Amino acid sequence: MLIYSQQQSYLTLYRYQMNIINPAYAGAEGKDVLSLTSRNQWMNIDNAPRTLVMSFSSERKKNLGLGISIESDKVFIENQTFMYIDFSYKLQINETTKLFLGLKGGGNFYKADTEELISTSNYLDPSKISLSRFNPNFGAGLYLKGEKLWLSLSIPRFFKVKRDKDMMISAKERIHNYIGMGYSFDISKDFEMKPGIMLRKVKGLPLNKEINNFFAYKNKYEIGVSLVLNSSFSVMSLINISKGIDLGYAYQTPSGNILSRLNLTTHEVVLRIKFENLVKESDTEIEEDNQESEEESN
Secondary structure, three states: OOOOOOOOOOOHHHHHHHHHHHHHHHHOOOOOEEEEEEEEOOOOOOOOOEEEEEEEEEOOOOOOOEEEEEEEEEEEOOEEEEEEEEEEEEEOOOOOEEEEEEEEEEEEEEOOOOHHHOOOOOOOOOOOOOOEEEEEEEEEEEEEEEEOEEEEEEEEEOOOEOOOOOOOOOOOOOOOOEEEEOOOEEEOOEEEEEEEEEEEEEEEOOEEEEEEEEEEEOOEEEEEEHHHHHHOEEEEEEEEEEEEEEEEEEEEEOOOOOOHHHHEEEEEEEEEEEHHHHHHHEEEEEEEHHHHHHHHHH
């Protein structure tokens, strides 16, 4: 029997943690950016997919960028932990356009506890063997960042590795290819519209096409929608809590297929911290306090 299913988790709010799929994004947002994501998929089903992601990226000297990403993905009896280090190099095309070249290295700690499977036979099932192994891998990507435009091309994992060594089971991780782009339009002085598209291709499966659009107000509040054709519909939001701290939320539901009748919902939350902005805000507050003290003393 040949079965195809989702192998890699796919974040709805991927654009706030893009170095997960594209190592060239490391350092593209500036110095010291930490992102934390929790995704609970199909919450009304037991043992449904759950994903926890932590990523950190930093712009370094000599046009270099460095990133770290850890992704824990649990589905029923399977538990995977992806750990990677990202490197990027920045090429300044002109005053407003930069091209980032990225490499990703690391691997996947894969574990499957088959003891949780229920057998209807009295005989020993040869497939009920607990699996545990580490699969090294590497990836690469390009990220073009302009004043209003961004373009991303990446293959986060080049190797098509097996998850087990047993001859009776053949489970392979297939290569995923990503192409995405977006643009920011000024509607007025305070409002922006940010449409985007992300294409994902895996061998043996149809092209996955996502279209999304955000509306931003003074770069403090964002709200948007996302449509994965023949798959899902999402409503997304992002709030700038303070300078350097953003909180995002996405609600996703299936659409256009059999799953839409099952009332399956997915919730995703992301917290992003830009430490450089926090330091600037702290320095500004100190300067204002010093000015007030000087005025009072005078």
